[in-house]
Amino acid sequence: MPVFRHRPSITPLLGVTLLCAFTSLTASAMEGMWTLDNLPKATLAQKYGFTPDDAWVNKVMHSAARMASGCSTSFVSAGGLVLTNHHCVDSCLGDLSRPGQDLRRSGFIAQRPEEERQCPGMELNRLEQITDVSAAFAQATAGKTGQAYTEAANATRARLESACVNGQDATVRCDVVTLYQGGARHLYRYHRYQDVRLAFAPEVSIGAFGGDPDNFDFPRYDLDMGLLRVYENGRPAATPEFFPLNPHGPEAGELVITAGNPGSTQRLLTVAQLETLRDVDLPGRLLREAEQRGLLNQYGSEGTEQNRLAQKTLRWIENGFKVQYGQLETLRDAEVMARKRSEEAALRQFAASRPELKDTLGAWDDIARATRVYREIQAHLSYTEGAQGYWTDYYGWARTLVRAAAERSKPSGERLPEFADAALLATQRHLLAPRPVDPAFEKVKLAWSLAQMRQWLGADDPLVRQVLGRQSPQTLASALVDGTTLGDPKVRQALWDGGAAAIAASQDPFIRLALATDAEARALRARHENEVKAVETRAAEQIARVRFARTGTSVYPDATFSLRLSFGEIQGFKKNGQPVAPFTEIGGTFARATGEDPFALPQSWLSAQKALNPAQRFNMVSTNDIIGGNSGSPLINRRGELVGLIFDGNLGSLGGAYWYDEADNRAVSVHAGAILETLDKVYHANRLVSELKAGAVH
Amino acid sequence: MPVFRHRPSITPLLGVTLLCAFTSLTASAMEGMWTLDNLPKATLAQKYGFTPDDAWVNKVMHSAARMASGCSTSFVSAGGLVLTNHHCVDSCLGDLSRPGQDLRRSGFIAQRPEEERQCPGMELNRLEQITDVSAAFAQATAGKTGQAYTEAANATRARLESACVNGQDATVRCDVVTLYQGGARHLYRYHRYQDVRLAFAPEVSIGAFGGDPDNFDFPRYDLDMGLLRVYENGRPAATPEFFPLNPHGPEAGELVITAGNPGSTQRLLTVAQLETLRDVDLPGRLLREAEQRGLLNQYGSEGTEQNRLAQKTLRWIENGFKVQYGQLETLRDAEVMARKRSEEAALRQFAASRPELKDTLGAWDDIARATRVYREIQAHLSYTEGAQGYWTDYYGWARTLVRAAAERSKPSGERLPEFADAALLATQRHLLAPRPVDPAFEKVKLAWSLAQMRQWLGADDPLVRQVLGRQSPQTLASALVDGTTLGDPKVRQALWDGGAAAIAASQDPFIRLALATDAEARALRARHENEVKAVETRAAEQIARVRFARTGTSVYPDATFSLRLSFGEIQGFKKNGQPVAPFTEIGGTFARATGEDPFALPQSWLSAQKALNPAQRFNMVSTNDIIGGNSGSPLINRRGELVGLIFDGNLGSLGGAYWYDEADNRAVSVHAGAILETLDKVYHANRLVSELKAGAVH
Missing domain, CATH: 2.40.10.120 (Thrombin, subunit H)
Known part of the structure; x- marks a missing residue:
């Protein structure tokens, strides 16, 4: 049951019309998640006829x-x-x-x-058509870095996806997919069920x-x-x-x-990125999931209904824990990391030996610098934009409503990508789906996650002070859940339809909370996108060029x-x-x-x-x-x-x-x-x- | 509240009659936990008069x-x-x-x-006298390795401590303390309250x-x-x-x-030992404590009495978590580890430059090999000798009773050290102290820890199969707790007094469990002592010699x-x-x-x-x-x-x-x-x- 990707960010399919191909350094006979245009035909013919x-x-x-x-x-x-x-x-x-x-x-x-x-x-999405849009991105982002890069890429994405969806046809879904960690971009059109x-x-x-x-x-x-x-x-x-x-x-x-x-x-990540996963992301997720598991198992022992609620969530937490622990063990394996280091050294050496790759030489250090920024902002990012302090569906709904109200008044290309025209339908459907929530269970989860926020950011952190005030996590969680009506899909529909005016007028405590914390969350998201992701993507484009020049065209x-x-x-x-x-x-x-x-x-x-x-x-x-x-x-x-x-x-x-x-x-x-x-x-x-x-x- | 050492292993005080002194490489003005015979007198006089x-x-x-x-x-x-x-x-x-x-x-x-x-x-122990017994240990362990080394060291320790206690004087406590990771050994006599x-x-x-x-x-x-x-x-x-x-x-x-x-x-640990703490011990403890915290917080929310029981334990788990997370962050700090690596390289270089230190050159690699053995056995060690599968006082009592019955019939020097004559009184007092336990709470903790054992060793592990049989952790925990009478200090007293015959005749399920799993626990303990600890201590003695030769006599x-x-x-x-x-x-x-x-x-x-x-x-x-x-x-x-x-x-x-x-x-x-x-x-x-x-x- 592990091979499930829970709550994916928006990422698209890959199909048959790709022309380019890139390479990695090693491939055993069976290795590879192959795009349909670039199957390992020689191996298949030779080994299996x-x-x-x-x-x-x-x-x-x-x-x-x-x-x-x-x-x-x-x-x-x-x-x-x-x-x-x-x-x-x-x-x-x-x-x-x-x-x-x-x-x-x-x-x-x-x-x-x-x-x-x-x-x-x-x-459900069934793939219909793929278009290579790498050139459009290259043109739009040429010479840009940081915020300018992020904005140009977002605008290009919104424009291409909107044109692909072609109006309001709800049976079409279009996503831009970034391949090779930034080495190529393609537009995918799906039939949408x-x-x-x-x-x-x-x-x-x-x-x-x-x-x-x-x-x-x-x-x-x-x-x-x-x-x-x-x-x-x-x-x-x-x-x-x-x-x-x-x-x-x-x-x-x-x-x-x-x-x-x-x-x-x-x-294809660099060693600096793998080390960040090993030292920061994986341990953080594991510690969180371990504590969630302890809580949910005990909650589930309190009665039949509690068990039903807990098991529903527990399954995914246990699965995620096992996956991430296995990943951490891999990255802690000195041999695996030594191999990654030597692959990277060989790639850098190759780049240094080719005058035409001279502009790529700084890519690895650029990424290392970006990971240092990430390490610095990671805790706050998790509790603002990551919303880890609010382990409840109520907050997710409130955040979506608050942001939709602000974003929908902008031109599609200037919005946060999940609110661009082509993505809006999926966002709306997710918000309005009639999923039942149990207020008592939401209080337990929310109180725990508010306490986590205080634990990891500290009792005197400005965000913690802003959110908790003089209340304990338990008291605040009860007040929020008792005061909200967002559990009713009709209420969410009305706030979605009512837009900015309805949000401004709402006294729902989750809406007020999401509004109050939105500016800092957006600021950290922007810093992450501009100072980390944009730098990493730019550098990965350069590394992809080195890899392609070095190893040819037989890789996924x-x-x-x-x-x-x-x-x-x-x-x-x-x-x-x-x-x-x-x-x-x-x-x-x-x-x-x-x-x-x-x-x-x-x-x-x-x-x-x-x-x-x-x-x-x-x-x-x-x-x-x-x-x-x-x-x-x-x-x-x-x-x-x-x-x-x-x-x-x-x-x-x-x-x-x-x-x-x-x-x-x-x-x-x-x-x-x-x-x-x-x-x-x-x-x-x-x-x-x-x-x-x-x-x-x- | 952090600076508390919970459940210490048996380790002694250090006092005023030490003659030898060793050195480390760096010391800021305020650094140092100084033995009373070797105070930083020059600094104190100069800085504070x-x-x-x-x-x-x-x-x-x-x-x-x-x-x-x-x-x-x-x-x-x-x-x-x-x-x-x-x-x-x-x-x-x-x-x-x-x-x-x-x-x-x-x-x-x-x-x-x-x-x-x-x-x-x-x-309470108040220090009375200290004797340098390094020579006795050196003589007893000369040329010995592995099991022979462990046995000789244990026998020497038992002999010295027994002689120091001088019969059954309950107001005297004597402990051998190992200093400088093995560089010296001293015998401490305390007045015991x-x-x-x-x-x-x-x-x-x-x-x-x-x-x-x-x-x-x-x-x-x-x-x-x-x-x-x-x-x-x-x-x-x-x-x-x-x-x-x-x-x-x-x-x-x-x-x-x-x-x-x-x-x-x-x-003073080597880099290989620090990496083992960073990669194995600290993450393992943190993940365990995180899940325990989730469980205890939720258990404590179920009622006043549950809260009383949970808080008692929770405080220590939260404290340990914060300590170990801080330690992990330190060891994950690339600068800290780089400094440790360079200190170690300098020490090895120094040893290589001195003919009289030639026999020490393999010490660092010996320790690295020992840490690899440790990594291999660590999970099973934790769940056998470490008893991590049995988060309940009942099991600890049963283990002590089972082992005391077997050990007390041996000469003091051949026993496990905690049962040697000089240590027996403390072991007995710990066992018989009238500490109340709540059966319902013990069931919750025990069921959780049995599930942990299955999680980390796997459902098909021989120990897991032996312990759980076809029962779930919950079912087994209930059966064990419902069937035991070890919560009564009088029952423990009777089994202590009854010795081997009483243990063999006991039908208490915890006694039966401790008996059934004792052989494997002892085997892994022996492997750990002989292949890991004995090797590390031997090598640390050599490294201490290098340090002393290099930096003189001004360190703790x-x-x-x-x-x-x-x-x-x-x-x-x-x-x-x-x-x-x-x-x-x-x-x-x-x-x-x-x-x-x-x-x-x-x-x-x-x-x-x-x-x-x-x-x-x-x-x-x-x-x-x-x-x-x-x-x-x-x-x-x-x-x-x-x-x-x-x-x-x-x-x-x-x-x-x-x-x-x-x-x-x-x-x-x-x-x-x-x-x-x-x-x-x-x-x-x-x-x-x-x-x-x-x-x-x-």
Whole structure:
């Protein structure tokens, strides 16, 4: 369940019309999250005798889709049926649950079409077209630095995206994506599905069997799947291109391919940037998540309803903690860092040897300087623009409303990017989605995060004094939550519609708080963008030129939550020196079950045990190079048949943010045969089984 | 409240008869935790015209005392009255509290002698004699490594300590202390007070006013004091040597001296050892404490009784977190590490230049290899010998009982050191002290720590499988706590007295658990001692020789929870570029109070506000070089008068574990005048005020 990218910033897909290509220094046979225009064809032909043609590539592109909130999916029927992970529909299950009715716990089956339920705010994007806009950016930002650079880049982005969306067509989404850490920029146009409904999800006890202890591990026994359906004009959308299920699945050693949207890798970062992650960002996030976990576990022990609320959030915190701890271990590994240092030294030496790269020589030091600024502002940035002091949906809504009111009166190109015309719809949908919140739970989270703000900034920090005044975190949190009406989507709608006048007149305490703290948050955001991000991007453009000049045209950019293919094969690995076989079987699930959470099977499985084929393959590992965002990616064979469903990596995959290690790094999938077997024998989901079988390989 | 060394391992004091002296590379004017035989006399004479003679030194030695559990104290009357910090009597207050009667919250005053209450298990040690036993160790361990080295050192230690205690005299305590990370060993004989009673403690709301937010910060307004009294044969002990109180206190710039027991510094460690702290130990402790804090804060919000239990533990966790985070920041500072690297390189270069030091050249690499072994075993070591999976007093008691039964049948020299004859009494007292535990709270902590064990070792780890079986952490924790009778001190006494037969026959589930896991815990402890600690100590002996040859005889050893003097002056500092004055006044307390925890003053202070002199100096900072263990140290002037009570360091002091930075590092004290003023005007503790005034300077 790890390969989910929670709350992504706005980042786009990558597709087929790229012309340029850049290079990194090393690539094992299986390494790479490849753009569709630049597949490792020589390796594929030589190693597997596989030569994908344009038709194959286009079919894959149209059969895959991105979940805007940070997962991957694929179409699995002509009638708009979408396969993804249980953990990708987890927040939808939470949003549709109510006290006394916990859909995460019970699972969900729409036995009839009309029982399919809309997921609040969910959006799917299918890639349609890509345009190289690098030249437009280069022209607009030529000779600019700092604030001027940021403004020019934002304005260019807004202009290109607006033109692409072409008015108010809500079925089109356009995003500019920055590749190679700034080495190229492309404009992506998607078909946008905004009516996405839940058709099936198993109980979380089998969707995430083994819970946090088994997360990122293998052998594994998870039915981490969910089925959605895209609707248009109130009816299931037609999706003539889809991946047919092949229930036989792959064999050991067979070539398997993922078509998904890896969220973010940091393989091209400089050593100074990696050290900043190691010393500042990762420890900070881990300490925060550790304390959140302690709080949520204890809160969840206080009653059934508290447990429902806590578990919904806890799952992501535990997942994030495990990911980041694995990343930190990688960056603490002296050998990994020595390798990064020597790669960087070689690159700098190469640049120094070429007169035409003379202007790039300062790039690494520029980045190092920017990271020092970042280290200096990081704590305050987290608590102003990062809003870490306000762990509650109320504040996020208030911030969006306050900023929208101020930004919407400006020309699109001068707004904060998330309020530019092309992005406004997604921002609005996120704000207005009818997500339930529990005031008592919000008080607990908010009080904790206000105390964190005081802890990390100090009791005498001006922001802390401004926010807390003479109140304790608990007192202030209670006053804010008791006084707000933002939990009601209609109130949010009215404030959105009312604009600046409505915001100015509002007495909602969260609106007042967001207004009062907005100036400092914007100032720090600007400093971060101008003195850190703009410098890093500028310098990364230069480094990309060096890399390109040095190593040619056979490489992939860092992940950007855009469509990538990875090629691997079904293959076991060694754990503590012992070989681990590549497949598990359904029978093993019952052997591992203890009856105690998180190893307790749901009643549906216990009842169906005799009917299930114990030898049916259940989960499997492959050498595909994936990362968070790949959750829900189809695992296909060379014929474009869906043979599995990516849902996790093993522990050895966690360093994948920084480098790919073929010996240890494995992707974990649900076997296609187990999907059909359990939908049929455990859930008796006849309608969905028939629909899947209609397109399936026999 | 930070300068408290919680749960120390057994480490001894350091005193006046040392002959040898070693050196470090740098020393600012104020740097140093000096042994009494090796004071920085030249600096003191030159800078302050102060030349302490033997009588002065002996008086200081006899007027100070160590709290065996990890604090410093001093005698302040001839009748056994002892001054220390509120946070040093905090656990006594907790032990004497019961549901509905929270002495931490209410404070405690014995207005009459017979109201003084014994603190369970508390022990005070006053230094009597020191003997250099380096030669005995050198002879016993000559040519030995690994297990042979460990056994020879343990046997020598047991033999020397036993001979020193001289039979079963319970008023004598003897400890061998290892100085200079192994460069010398000395035997310390103490007078031991085992009947220590509480006379006074203020409410925690003023004892730790400002709570965690203000901890390690300044300006400060804390009455972090407590009064104890040592008894012998049921009557107050006579303590003719004590520090008279000087209520006028010191002036800015005046020389002030601490006489306390700094617990542990790491200033002489090699770079490999510092990197291990930075990469492994500190992050591990911080992540654990962060999650514990989240849990305890939430548990404490569930009710008054839960709050009482949680706060008792939370204070130490918050304190430890702040200390360790400051230490981590220091070790993450590239400049600090560069300086350590260059110091080490210079030392190695010096060793290489001297033929007589040829045998020391491998020492640094030996230590680096030992740290690699440590990194490899650290996780399992923590959960076996470290018992981190069992966050409950029950397990600690069970472990002690199981091991005592096995060890006591061996000759003293072959036992684990904590069970050797000379140490046995302290171990027994700790076990049998009547400390109340709350079963419901123990279940919560234990379940959490069992889940941690599974998280960090993995669900399939042999130890995890052995301990948990098919049970969840919650189920097992409940079964263990419901089944045990170890909460009753009489049961522990019976099992201690019954020895091996009683343990073998016991069906107590904690005894069974401790028995079942003991072999693996002992095996890992042995590996740690033989392959890590023995190697490090051996190599440190060699490095100490190099240091001594290079820099002469003007330096202090790393702190070892033994008596040290530090010399400093009352002096402010700069915080965020702004000057901070060295004193606060009582009036400022009322200005800082908000009425909300942890800035809420107790009713006693609110009632007494008009009577109190607002201009009375309250807290103050000085440049004394202190660290955890110095809590409760007297701050004296050159005439041996008590002018303040050390209770904290500022944020700049947290890096003091690794180096002393005179610009930033400050010790924080309660002013002697504030002690008398508040005992009189707020607490009307007339009896104690009279006693203090009887010896005081007028």
